[in-house]
Amino acid sequence: MPMPSSSQEPRIKALTARAVRVPMPQPHRTASGVVSESPLVLTDITLDSGVVGRSITFTYTPLALGPTTDLIRNIEPLLMGNAAAPAEISRGLAARFRLLGAQGLIGMALAAIDMALWDGLAHTHSVSLAHLLGGLPKPTQAYGAIGYDGPDESAKAAEGWAQRGFRGVKAKIGYPTVAEDVSVIRAIRRAAGEGTAVMVDYNQSLTPSEAVERLRILDAEGLTWVEEPSLAHDYAGHAKVAREARTPIQAGENWWGITDFAHALEADATDFVMADVMKVGGVTGWLEAAALANAHRIRMSNHLWPEISAQLLSVTPTAHWLEYADWWNPILADPLRIKDGMSDPAGAIGSGTEWNEAAVQRFLV
Numbered sequence: 001m002p003m004p005s006s007s008q009e010p011r012i013k014a015l016t017a018r019a020v021r022v023p024m025p026q027p028h029r030t031a032s033g034v035v036s037e038s039p040l041v042l043t044d045i046t047l048d049s050g051v052v053g054r055s056i057t058f059t060y061t062p063l064a065l066g067p068t069t070d071l072i073r074n075i076e077p078l079l080m081g082n083a084a085a086p087a088e089i090s091r092g093l094a095a096r097f098r099l100l101g102a103q104g105l106i107g108m109a110l111a112a113i114d115m116a117l118w119d120g121l122a123h124t125h126s127v128s129l130a131h132l133l134g135g136l137p138k139p140t141q142a143y144g145a146i147g148y149d150g151p152d153e154s155a156k157a158a159e160g161w162a163q164r165g166f167r168g169v170k171a172k173i174g175y176p177t178v179a180e181d182v183s184v185i186r187a188i189r190r191a192a193g194e195g196t197a198v199m200v201d202y203n204q205s206l207t208p209s210e211a212v213e214r215l216r217i218l219d220a221e222g223l224t225w226v227e228e229p230s231l232a233h234d235y236a237g238h239a240k241v242a243r244e245a246r247t248p249i250q251a252g253e254n255w256w257g258i259t260d261f262a263h264a265l266e267a268d269a270t271d272f273v274m275a276d277v278m279k280v281g282g283v284t285g286w287l288e289a290a291a292l293a294n295a296h297r298i299r300m301s302n303h304l305w306p307e308i309s310a311q312l313l314s315v316t317p318t319a320h321w322l323e324y325a326d327w328w329n330p331i332l333a334d335p336l337r338i339k340d341g342m343s344d345p346a347g348a349i350g351s352g353t354e355w356n357e358a359a360v361q362r363f364l365v
């Protein structure tokens with residue numbers, strides 16, 4: 001994949017990918033089981049200038065940790081000696097993997113490289129990622145997550161987020177009955193106070209007709225959004241739910257790249273979008289999705305990756321909410337701060353992804 005380059009541009013010298021299993025500060029209960037650790041691949045790309053760019057890949061299950069780490073390492077020879085030009089490299093690698101497809105583990109590996117290169121480029125210029133992209137780091141209203149924990153535990157978690165100043169909370173629901181969903185929502189509302197936005201997430205668990213039925217009832221609860229009521233890639237189903245419900249629908253964290261975003265928005269599948277910086281294709285993919293969301297005048301939030309997402313939301317024209325999570329804080333030297341319920345990405349260089357190396361060593365697989 002040779003690319004033209006002038007002599008001043010830094011070139012890629014080396015890539016390392018390390019697998020870690022990071023225990024969560026608190027286990028996170030979902031409808032499909034308890035998540036107690038984050039399997040992550042930490043990618044470092046060293047440029048010939050000595051600058052290092054870093055990124056985090058989240059493999060959800062430890063079963064995918066080894067293969068994803070290997071994939072990222074296997075791509076190193078394709079990068080060596082190339083100019084550190086992430087958008088150019090992203091296009092080149094997408095073409096290279098067109099027959100296999102750039103979703104799943106390949107998509108994750110390509111995003112790892114893209115994010116690390118953008119981070120390295122921002123470090124080359126000693127600026128934040130937002131600044132490198134032509135903007136400035138700025139605050140975004142932030143919400144915290146609540147697991148599938150029933151009314152009492154959910155209320156306790158909501159109170160905790162509200163006490164820390166967060167402007168919103170998002171709970172996993174999809175209990176056996178809609179009455180239980182409502183009781184969890186009301187318990188959260190009581191605990192968090194009227195000024196706190198409440199979102200809920202069905203994690204794709206309903207059929208479109210079930211979702212329409214439940215939303216007829218949830219429409220009275222004043223929710224800020226209902227997330228992924230139905231299968232993420234059933235755009236027609238989501239469009240039906242979005243048409244019938246008064247509550248805004250949120251989706252996007254499981255869409256792979258700009259083509260999924262385009263198809264979903266063409267189908268009017270959702271009122272809001274949230275991009276997962278890994279699945280959307282790294283920084284390069286995020287910028288495309290942000291442009292598309294802006295063209296459709298749809299508000300855009302992030303999924304996980306609070307540090308790099310806070311930078312990217314700073315340059316997203318329709319930026320909406322920052323999803324905060326502290327899951328990966330143990331391995332970060334300087335995790336994203338929250339101030340007055342808003343992200344506080346000022347002062348970061350690059351994407352804000354610096355390792356706490358001692359912790360990384362402890363969690364290495």
Ligand SMILES: [Mg+2]
Nearest residue numbers: 201227228253
């Ligand atoms: Mg979700």
